[in-house]
Amino acid sequence: MNMYNKSPKKYRPIYFISFLAGVCVMCLSGCEKVIDVDLNDANPQIVIEGNLSFDDAALEVKVTKTGSYFGKEAAETVDDVYVFLENEAGKKVDAFPLGQGLYKIEFYPVRRNEEYTLHVETETKNYVAKSKIPAPVAIDSLSYSYQQEVKFFDGGYRILLYFSDPPDEKNYYRAKVYKNGELQNETSDIIVFDDSGLDGRVIQVTLRGQVFEHGDTARVEMFSIDENAWVYFSTFREMANTNPGSPAPSNPVSNFSNGALGYFSAWSVSEKQIIIGE
């Protein structure tokens, strides 16, 4: 079998430079302290998370608003908008408001390679985003390998993910990792990758960010997503990069119109589980 590796994130020497900066900071008695910063409160902006699942044949939309940065209350939910989904033929289905900012279509058969449009309408503004479901791709298998502690990486078990990439099309993926049933959900846990340079091959992905110990259960969900969702989560992940030399931060690139934050993604998912050391 022709076996290739693919690192989830492009290899970037910039990480090593950050490490170098880190060494200097340590050696030279740098210091950290919590400070008060006077931030302006921007006008609340609408935030939409739309997920259309091929496997569950369901749409789930969550609508919230941005809040004050140092505010202690939970995000304000939005329960008075009109949410509906439209397919390529122009057929519209309304989503049912469940409260807590949630809107759902319980049963909605999704066809692959068809583009869906999500509409979220308020009294004054309409927000629209499109997403297309790519061909479902299944995880072939999972394995793991032990890596010694080396500079820049903790020692421990890393999960290896194998799948066959569909040939002659551009594919984008996202993975979520559960450790003993718990979703690893820091910004730095966002894993997105694509098949560039490895189209149509059996691809091996090493999940470097999540470290396991002997006896741990690892579950991996791999989502086939479209390019917009890939761009969204790639730019989202940049937020985790808070090194001193990082570029000016900005909002992740959304596929919604009219300045709404968030994303609309249609996807299919495949999952596998493995116990380390067995």
Next chain:
Amino acid sequence: MLKKIIIVVVLLFTGIFTNAQTLYVLSGNVTDMSTGESLVGAAVAVAEKDGIGAFSNSYGFYSLSLESGEYRILVQFTGYETMVIPVDLRKNTKLDIELNKSNYEIGGVVVTGQRADRNVTSVEMGKVQLAPKQIESIPVIFGEPDILKTIQLTAGVKPAGEGNSGFYVRGGGIDQNLILLDEAPVYSASHLLGFFSVFNSEALKSASLLKGSIPAEFGGRASSVLDIQMNEGNMKRHGVSGNLGLISSNLTVEGPIVKDKSSFMLSGRRTYADLFLNLSSDDDIKNTYLYFYDLNMKANYKIDGKNRIYLSGYLGRDDFGYKKEFGFDWGSITGTLRWNHIFSERLFANTSLIFSNYSYNINVLRDLDLKIRSEIQDVNLKQDFSFYMNADNTLKFGFNIINHRILPGEVRVNEGYTYISPENISRRRAVEWAGYVSNSWRTSDKIKLYYGLRLALFSNIGPGEFYEFDDSGELIETIQIGKGKSYKTQGGLEPRLGFNYTFTNRSSVKASYNRIYQFLHLLTNSTTTTPTDLWLPSSNNVKPQISDQFSVGYFQNFKSNEFESSIEFYYKNLQNQIDYKNGADLMFNSTVESELVFGRGWAYGAELMLKRNFGRLNGWFSYTWSKTMRQFDEISNGNPFPARHDRTHDISVVAMYDITRKLKLSATWVFYTGNAVTFPSGKYEIDGKTIGYYTERNGYRMPDYHRMDLGLVWQLRKTTRFESSLNFSVYNAYARENAYFIDFRTKEDNPDETEAVQVSLFRAIPSISYRFKF
């Protein structure tokens, strides 16, 4: 109309100035009596004729045209005794002048003024001249004298960050400074993340920063020119000097090869912080290595009175790694071969062949055997002529051809074990060429003019791939260009103008205008420079940056030039500035041009400088008020936003005080408005993660920055054979915790709440070094 313009231009450059009286030329070289080093910028004046005089050029050569007669020639250079030489001028005369160092060396002028009133009487404006020997006592971080750090203490020049040797000049970017070491461009001027500059001050003779009027012989960078010259080496006797410090040491050897005919200079520097890492009990630190070294060398040979050859070179490298598993090294190599030829008393020529290379290598050997290499290399031919036409006109002309070769990134991976697909990005070749002509014209005792014109062009040359993109940045066509074929040529004319009206020898008004094209752009996905930053040539997708700068200033000296003062105003307009799309991938990306956005910038400000040149207490005060803006359609909804380095107020105070002849105390204090930064104006939740909501670029300010450094030089011995001194310094003497960056994050103990955390780099850093010379 065009005809008239041509006639005027021709007249301007060919001497309107036919003088009935026969003129004779007095010319020669100005050198240091004890070492034979040529002196740059020494003033050669005629005592009988106010306002008539010349400055020695970069090679120590001067030329003066005078009517026949008896004169007293006055020669002045800072730190040297003034010399008066009687001359009976009846024919063209060669007069070589040797100046004697003044005895009282400590307490000399710091930022040199050459002829004491040059700042007032010359057309130059926005110029800072530094002599490394004279900045030794200014305290700096880690006790290592550093010319770039000292330049940051002058008006209009701002450091890139804490302890960083990168700098911004009058609102321009870090990559808009042309840094020349013996005429060779230095692409990366810093070591160890910018805490050290690549310039070992032991090896340097002079440095001048041109930020206002930039003469036509310079071009290629939009904001400033930093022209650094290495020492030539002592012509008279051998000498050794050195400096032992806590972090680094250097050693310089110099001397004649053939006495009074040729000399050499060799200087090396190395840091040894890694030796301390070895002492650590932590295996990780113990196995890490991290150091840099520099080597400067120069040799020259006087073939005869009319010909002289110089060969100089620089080699510097940073090396960082962990065991044998990971290695990362980067650095520059430059070389310059120069030939000075004096065609006649009036025509001086210099031909230079220049080489410059910057590269970095990354090796990850452990289990993947990955090698990455990136490189930029220049070969440059430069021809300059100075024609000392008559007493009032100096004509300069020449040309310059640079061949650029850029290897953006070559990734090699062990076959059969492919972590990443090997990516080979098309190499880039380009030719940059320029021709110029300029004239300095002293129209009367009161008015001096400078006018010049430079033509700068840039062509992409094959072999290579060029790309066409549609509006959304999707690749639509790849164009293959064959070897040696040129693809796209861009560039244009750059006028350079200067004006000086002198009221008296004590005060003057000056004005200048420059246009400069810049064809190479530094892509850096961070706010300071890193060794992996990429130089991108202009192409079909990337237009050259163009800067237009207007400046005016008033200059006045007091008390026989004991005090200098000036106020300058500038306005700079920058076209085709570069920024990046969100999440842009700049490394190892062959279509990186599609990740860029283009916009414009402008900057204006006022610079006030007050300086005391001599006395027991000397030094300077500078204050800059400025505004630096950028505007991109794609950023902040197209609204103008302040550039990161837009610092409204910037103050530097440098004071040196001679306690006794052997003890000298110095102090510097800097203050500047915090950088413009982007902070969140709200937060929201996505996918169970809290993130910041950003509404505008650079809408906030870092806290104000201020810091005081102290230094003490204690001269232990000083005889003609041996000199030694101890140098103590404290960086950040009152331990101000200046913000290096501010991190917005969720609280560790409560993920629903967010906090802002300020990280500072340094508290007070004391250091000590021992300097010797024999």
